[in-house]
Amino acid sequence: MRAFFLLFCAAAVLTPAVLMAQGSDDAISRLMRQGEPARNLPTAPPRPVPPPGPGPVIGAKPQGPLPIVMSARIGEHDDRTRLVIELSDPVNLRAFALANPDRVVIDMPEVSWRLGAPPRPSGFGSIKSYRYGQFRAGNSRMVIDLNQPVSVADTLVIPPAAGFGYRVVIDLFPTTRPKFDAKAGWPADLKKRESDAEKLAAMIAAQQTPPARAAGKKIIVLDPGHGGIDSGTVGVNGLMEKDLALAEGLKLARVLRSRGYTVFMTRENDTFVPLRQRVAIGRTHKADLFIALHADSNPDSSTTGLSIYTLSDGRSDREAAALARRENQSDIIAGVDLSGSNNPVAPILIDLAQRDTVNKSSRFATSAIARLSQVTDILARKPHRSASLAVLTAPDVPAVLMELGYLSNADDARQMNTDTWRTQVAEAIADAVDAQFASK
Numbered sequence: 001m002r003a004f005f006l007l008f009c010a011a012a013v014l015t016p017a018v019l020m021a022q023g024s025d026d027a028i029s030r031l032m033r034q035g036e037p038a039r040n041l042p043t044a045p046p047r048p049v050p051p052p053g054p055g056p057v058i059g060a061k062p063q064g065p066l067p068i069v070m071s072a073r074i075g076e077h078d079d080r081t082r083l084v085i086e087l088s089d090p091v092n093l094r095a096f097a098l099a100n101p102d103r104v105v106i107d108m109p110e111v112s113w114r115l116g117a118p119p120r121p122s123g124f125g126s127i128k129s130y131r132y133g134q135f136r137a138g139n140s141r142m143v144i145d146l147n148q149p150v151s152v153a154d155t156l157v158i159p160p161a162a163g164f165g166y167r168v169v170i171d172l173f174p175t176t177r178p179k180f181d182a183k184a185g186w187p188a189d190l191k192k193r194e195s196d197a198e199k200l201a202a203m204i205a206a207q208q209t210p211p212a213r214a215a216g217k218k219i220i221v222l223d224p225g226h227g228g229i230d231s232g233t234v235g236v237n238g239l240m241e242k243d244l245a246l247a248e249g250l251k252l253a254r255v256l257r258s259r260g261y262t263v264f265m266t267r268e269n270d271t272f273v274p275l276r277q278r279v280a281i282g283r284t285h286k287a288d289l290f291i292a293l294h295a296d297s298n299p300d301s302s303t304t305g306l307s308i309y310t311l312s313d314g315r316s317d318r319e320a321a322a323l324a325r326r327e328n329q330s331d332i333i334a335g336v337d338l339s340g341s342n343n344p345v346a347p348i349l350i351d352l353a354q355r356d357t358v359n360k361s362s363r364f365a366t367s368a369i370a371r372l373s374q375v376t377d378i379l380a381r382k383p384h385r386s387a388s389l390a391v392l393t394a395p396d397v398p399a400v401l402m403e404l405g406y407l408s409n410a411d412d413a414r415q416m417n418t419d420t421w422r423t424q425v426a427e428a429i430a431d432a433v434d435a436q437f438a439s440k
């Protein structure tokens with residue numbers, strides 16, 4: 001018997017109808033106590049959770065302590081893959097499928113994740129891999145990559161009993177490709193929530209711009225890569241790309257502000273920001289320069305050094321194309337619906353007007369590498385590369401993406417984790433920014 005589990009988590013709406021599901025509790029809790037997947041399913045049919053009420057206000061700070069996700073399990077069964085998520089409090093939870101690539105998204109209000117280090121999926125059953133974290137302020141989610149098309153059964157919620165918190169049971173049944181595709185997509189109300197959130201972000205950005213521009217200062221937008229549910233690459237020392245990018249971004253912002261620049265950031269905390277929203281922030285602020293901060297990884301752990309990417313329309317070398325694929329994955333990782341027109345992974349076309357922007361970007365990349373080579377290792381072969389990177393596509397904003405080093409290399413990962421290195425690199429980047437605008 002395959003007795004394999006994963007622990008992970010989520011939330012649900014508690015209503016009288018949900019409480020009526022208690023009849024099925026004993027069987028599940030007994031099986032869970034035994035550390036067994038619930039192979040023998042409750043005889044009573046699961047009761048669907050009623051549609052959730054209005055969710056939290058977009059971007060609002062949650063009131064009081066966050067609900068805690070205490071555990072999550074994946075049980076493999078002959079006919080289904082079952083997720084059981086345990087929470088401290090009842091919360092609104094939505095599970096839905098997305099196609100291309102096939103994923104199941106479990107969307108919920110912001111929660112605090114207190115999962116231990118769960119075993120990875122075995123590769124059997126429907127679940128290939130999964131991740132969890134903040135999607136945006138006030139909103140968390142878990143995203144599951146699928147091995148096969150599934151149908152997501154109605155969520156069953158079990159109220160606290162036998163030492164467990166609220167348990168949410170989600171069953172994934174293998175299904176056919178046409179049936180999966182027909183059902184896949186964000187629920188309409190969540191789609192509206194996302195577009196409202198993006199509009200709100202654009203509105204806030206627009207309100208901030210006029211006084212900054214009036215001061216006649218150059219505007220720099222810093223874009224720490226990844227965030228929230230999207231960790232990016234993880235270093236051999238455990239350093240996560242999203243944390244490094246944010247720390248370096250905040251440091252660089254301080255240095256640039258001290259030199260008289262107006263600086264905006266696409267994120268200032270550990271939250272996910274969709275790629276197109278990052279591009280929009282650069283454009284809304286009419287940035288004079290957009291700098292995305294990342295770190296790379298390579299199967300060859302001896303590869304080291306910083307590199308800088310500017311936009312190309314796909315005629316890049318194989319390594320650059322692979323990097324673009326990795327960095328453009330962010331929205332897929334976070335469970336963004338890419339079926340709309342703004343698909344960041346779609347082929348990138350550069351028009352003639354954009355060439356001037358690309359030239360300015362390249363000039364900055366060259367000068368930045370010259371300065372950065374004084375303070376850190378630079379990628380030995382061709383440190384300035386071009387690739388079709390979705391985050392660099394604003395036609396009117398000169399933009400670069402810096403891969404600060406290789407988290408897969410022990411020396412790079414160690415030095416990128418030091419304050420000294422981060423300060424030296426921030427100062428060198430700021431020197432290049434000075435040079436970019438001094439020489440005009």
Ligand SMILES: [Zn+2]
Nearest residue numbers: 225232294295
């Ligand atoms: Zn990255």
